[in-house]
Amino acid sequence: MPLKLWRKPLDADKIKVLHGEVYIIKERCKGGKGCNFCIEYCPKEVLEESEEFNKKGFHPPRVKDENNCVLCGFCEAVCPDFAIFTVEKNCEGGC
Amino acid sequence: MSEELHPFETFLRKEMIPHIWCDGCGNGIILNSYLMALKDLNIDFNKVVTVAGIGCIGRVSGYTKTDSYHTTHGRAVAFATGVKLANPELKVAVISGDGDLFAIGGNHFIHAARRNVNLQVICANNFTYGMTGGQYGPTTPLDAWTSTTPYGNVEHPFNLIHLAAASGAVYVARWTTLHVRRLTESIKKALQKEGFSFIEVITPCPEIYGRYNKMRTGIDMMNWFRKASEIRNYSDPAKAEITPERIVLGEFVDIEKPSFGRLLHGMTAKVQEKMKRGNR
Numbered sequence: 001m002p003l004k005l006w007r008k009p010l011d012a013d014k015i016k017v018l019h020g021e022v023y024i025i026k027e028r029c030k031g032g033k034g035c036n037f038c039i040e041y042c043p044k045e046v047l048e049e050s051e052e053f054n055k056k057g058f059h060p061p062r063v064k065d066e067n068n069c070v071l072c073g074f075c076e077a078v079c080p081d082f083a084i085f086t087v088e089k090n091c092e093g094g095c
Numbered sequence: 096m097s098e099e100l101h102p103f104e105t106f107l108r109k110e111m112i113p114h115i116w117c118d119g120c121g122n123g124i125i126l127n128s129y130l131m132a133l134k135d136l137n138i139d140f141n142k143v144v145t146v147a148g149i150g151c152i153g154r155v156s157g158y159t160k161t162d163s164y165h166t167t168h169g170r171a172v173a174f175a176t177g178v179k180l181a182n183p184e185l186k187v188a189v190i191s192g193d194g195d196l197f198a199i200g201g202n203h204f205i206h207a208a209r210r211n212v213n214l215q216v217i218c219a220n221n222f223t224y225g226m227t228g229g230q231y232g233p234t235t236p237l238d239a240w241t242s243t244t245p246y247g248n249v250e251h252p253f254n255l256i257h258l259a260a261a262s263g264a265v266y267v268a269r270w271t272t273l274h275v276r277r278l279t280e281s282i283k284k285a286l287q288k289e290g291f292s293f294i295e296v297i298t299p300c301p302e303i304y305g306r307y308n309k310m311r312t313g314i315d316m317m318n319w320f321r322k323a324s325e326i327r328n329y330s331d332p333a334k335a336e337i338t339p340e341r342i343v344l345g346e347f348v349d350i351e352k353p354s355f356g357r358l359l360h361g362m363t364a365k366v367q368e369k370m371k372r373g374n375r
Contacts, residue, residue, distance in 0.1 A: 023099050027113075033312060034118035034301065040314050041273075058118065076102070077131065077275040080123025081113060085101050 020071035020086035022046060022063050028083035029060035036061070038075040038084050044068040047075070106130045106140070111158050119305075119313025121272035121298030122152045125219055128275055129190065130159070132282035143186045146175040148195035151226050152219040152298075155190050169199030172207045175214050183356050186286060188215040193234040194224045197253055201233075208262035210355040211290045217282065218255065218293065221300035229303040236337060240307040252337065259293040260332040260348045266292035267332065267348040271320040272299060274344065281346065290354045297342065 009015075031038075031049075039047045039061050046069045050062035060083070069086060076085045107130075116122045133143065145163040147156035148171035156163035162185075166174040171191045179187045189196075196204050196218050207214060222239065224230045229242040234255065238247040259267045266288050270278040278296060285292035299305065299316030310316045320342065327335075328345040335343040 023101075025101065030113070030118035032118065035313050037124075037313060037317065040317075056113075074275070077127060077279075078124060078273075080116065080120060080127065082101050082103055082107065082123070082127070085099075087099060 018071040019089040019091055020069040021089045022066055022086050024060055025083045026054045026060040028081050030058050030081050031061050032059040037078045041078055042075055103130050106160050107158055108160055114158055117302045119301040124272040125296050126155050128279040128282055131279045136283055144178050146171050146189045148191035150192035150195050152192045169195055172203040176207055176212050179213055190217045193218055193220040194232045198233045205262040208259055208264045208291045211352050213289055213354040213356050214291055215285045216293045218295050219298045220295055221298050221304055223304040225300050225303045254336050255295045256335045256347050257332040264293045265290035265350050265352050268346045269295040269344050271297040273317050273320045290352055
């Protein structure tokens with residue numbers, strides 16, 4: 001669990017937290033019991049396991065709560081199969 | 096799902112993807128960091144040659160859209176030396192495994208490091224010979240079980256960092272596949288350096304190495320890296336041995352030295368000038 005902020009940072013209103021959209025290329029994924037790096041190492045726990053099968057018989061991950069994504073890009077970096085990536089969400093109308 | 100494309104879509108040979116590596120294998124992460132480094136440095140892909148040897152990781156030469164070279168077993172560094180000396184403008188990166196670079200190709204490696212040939216060597220260390228069925232190799236830790244050491248390994252492993260530093264490499268680093276960001280920064284630094292740089296990447300191999308050693312999934316092996324790794328930048332390479340309890344990571348050597356290519360081409364120019372003037 002993240003540490004609770006006990007005091008509001010001075011520049012809190014200047015910092016803009018980015019939001020990301022998660023894209024999963026399901027046919028490339030080799031997820032399931034064997035891999036699941038993106039689910040395990042997502043710092044915001046955006047992804048979860050799913051029961052769905054792809055053509056190769058693996059279980060691609062499912063997006064649990066996309067609003068939590070802060071665009072750190074670690075899922076993209078740690079995916080060995082080039083099957084997941086994030087792009088910045090357009091938040092002009094509010095997220 | 097959408098029209099959005101993966102950011103590395105244009106860097107990969109699409110007809111070869113998905114790749115053949117097992118689920119939970121870290122080789123894809125190494126390829127990923129290598130492509131990330133090339134993208135961040137904005138290097139022209141026509142000026143990069145990816146040389147790979149034999150082994151699971153050897154297949155990166157087929158997956159990247161740079162010029163690439165899939166060489167014979169153990170001779171990746173030798174072929175790369177030739178490429179670099181023939182055309183010094185090219186950036187030559189060798190991506191190969193521990194069996195290829197240090198078992199059959201050990202001699203090529205130490206002599207390329209001694210001469211300081213301008214190469215970037217990335218070694219994927221999975222502690223075993225993955226493609227041939229998990230025989231023990233020069234980096235298998237003591238007491239580890241493999242298919243040919245069913246009662247535990249009795250040979251001491253190589254400390255690759257110490258070997259590279261002692262042979263004269265100008266940049267030596269070790270990371271695991273869990274430290275993706277640091278690994279990418281390291282590859283970027285190595286690509287910009289003149290001389291022989293060596294990066295050892297410890298990669299999970301749950302199918303072939305892990306299943307004999309009570310780490311059946313990729314996450315089990317990655318969690319071992321997370322638990323055991325210690326970052327000690329510029330510490331003594333001799334003390335950076337890999338044991339089940341402790342994996343020392345970091346940058347170990349970062350020095351400047353004139354490269355073999357520069358010295359050789361300088362000497363050639365000097366002699367040609369001399370010959371032109373007629374006095375030998």
